[in-house]
Amino acid sequence: xxxxxxxxxxxxxxxxxEETGIVNKSTYWVVFELLxxxxxxxFAAKHGNSIFFLDGLLGRDAQGSHPNSRKWGxxxxxxxxxxxxxxxxxxxxxxMRELAATGFMSNRGRQNVASFLALDMNTDWRYGADHFESLxxxxxxxxxxxxxxxxxxxxxxxxNRFNIxxxxxxxxxxxxxxRHWCPELSDVPxxxxxxxxxxxxxxxxxxxxxxGVEYPNPIVKPTSPNPYARDKRGGGGRGGGKNRKNNNNSxxxxxxxxxxxxxxxxxxxxx
Numbered sequence: 437x438x439x440x441x442x443x444x445x446x447x448x449x450x451x452x453x454e455e456t457g458i459v460n461k462s463t464y465w466v467v468f469e470l471l472x473x474x475x476x477x478x479f480a481a482k483h484g485n486s487i488f489f490l491d492g493l494l495g496r497d498a499q500g501s502h503p504n505s506r507k508w509g510x511x512x513x514x515x516x517x518x519x520x521x522x523x524x525x526x527x528x529x530x531x532m533r534e535l536a537a538t539g540f541m542s543n544r545g546r547q548n549v550a551s552f553l554a555l556d557m558n559t560d561w562r563y564g565a566d567h568f569e570s571l572x573x574x575x576x577x578x579x580x581x582x583x584x585x586x587x588x589x590x591x592x593x594x595x596n597r598f599n600i601x602x603x604x605x606x607x608x609x610x611x612x613x614x615r616h617w618c619p620e621l622s623d624v625p626x627x628x629x630x631x632x633x634x635x636x637x638x639x640x641x642x643x644x645x646x647x648g649v650e651y652p653n654p655i656v657k658p659t660s661p662n663p664y665a666r667d668k669r670g671g672g673g674r675g676g677g678k679n680r681k682n683n684n685n686s687x688x689x690x691x692x693x694x695x696x697x698x699x700x701x702x703x704x705x706x707x
Contacts, residue, residue, distance in 0.1 A: 442470040469543065473579055480578035487581045490560060492590025504589035508560045514655050515563055518553050521617070524647075524654035526630060527604035528552050530617035539573035544607055550587040551598040556656050561588035601658065604630040620651040633658065 446467050453459045483493055490508060491498035498505050517523050521532035531545035541549070546568070554561040565584035569575050582591075589595040608614055611629035615622050621629050623643045628635055633647060633654050640646050647653050 442473060446470050473576065476576075476578040476582040479582050487578075487585045488562070490562060490590075492585040492588065492592075494590055494592055497592075498590060502592065504592065504595055506558070506589070509558045510560050510563070511557075514557055515553075515559055517652065517655050518549070518557065518559075518564075519567055522652045523552070523656075524633065524652040525552065525600050525604075526611075526614035526618050526621060526632065527600055527608065530614045533617045535568075535571050539571055541572070544603070546583070547587065547596070548598050548600060548603050550584055551596065552600055554584075554588040555595070555597045556600070561585070561590070601630055618651070620645050631658070 449463045449466050453463055480487055486493050486495070489495075494502050494504065514523075518528070518532065519536075521529035521536065523529055523532075527545075528549050531541050531549050534545070535541045550561070550564055553559050553564045561584050565581050568580050568584070569577075572580070585591055586593065587596070604611075604614065608630075609626075611621075611624075611626045614629060615624075621632060624632060624635070624645060625643070628639070628643075632645070632651060635643070635645075635647065645651050
């Protein structure tokens with residue numbers, strides 16, 4: 437690990453694009469994520485130990501004067517359910533189980549489970565960062581703690597609270613991923629697999645999974661309101677920013693149009 441530099445990988449992506457003429461989402465996202473890794477190293481160098489504090493970069497402002505202020509809680513039973521992949525939210529549970537079994541979790545999964553723990557469960561986000569640090573094979577201190585601090589809103593930028601059910605339907609349309617890691621749901625039809633709490637008792641019996649027995653009921657209500665829905669201006673967090681209507685990079689998915697908006701052809705050199 438760490439024997440191949442990010443600069444070398446980025447340079448090889450550029451060489452591949454030039455030699456093959458293939459410039460697609462795959463090559464784009466490899467370089468994109470490498471740049472985010474570099475960003476968080478500079479981010480940590482600038483802000484120091486504050487990325488490890490509960491109130492992050494906000495400090496005392498997180499106690500009430502900043503819009504992202506909140507009083508953090510800690511329910512150890514719920515925290516353990518999150519770690520074990522037993523929250524009752526299939527997408528969260530599948531990702532947490534994959535992490536425990538393999539030491540890997542996709543970037544999309546990391547964003548969702550972090551949002552869920554910090555914002556839906558209102559749990560001290562540092563427990564999530566610490567759990568990731570203990571299990572991720574690709575753990576890097578600045579990226580892990582910087583991303584968690586940002587996910588919790590403690591960098592002061594826009595808070596990205598993920599709609600877990602929508603994310604599950606968007607990125608695991610047929611439910612194959614959640615069924616793989618949550619075999620209790622293997623016989624649940626696609627229309628219910630992302631929201632198993634909607635099953636009637638008759639359906640639970642038909643599909644062989646009883647809520648609260650084979651698979652848990654949701655540990656937080658699915659209809660929890662978004663405490664950060666204050667305006668539509670965006671902010672400085674990852675994915676935030678202004679002028680979102682003017683960004684038409686086709687390599688970015690919905691909700692990612694502002695990610696690293698300076699990432700345009702010709703403005704970076706890996707030589």
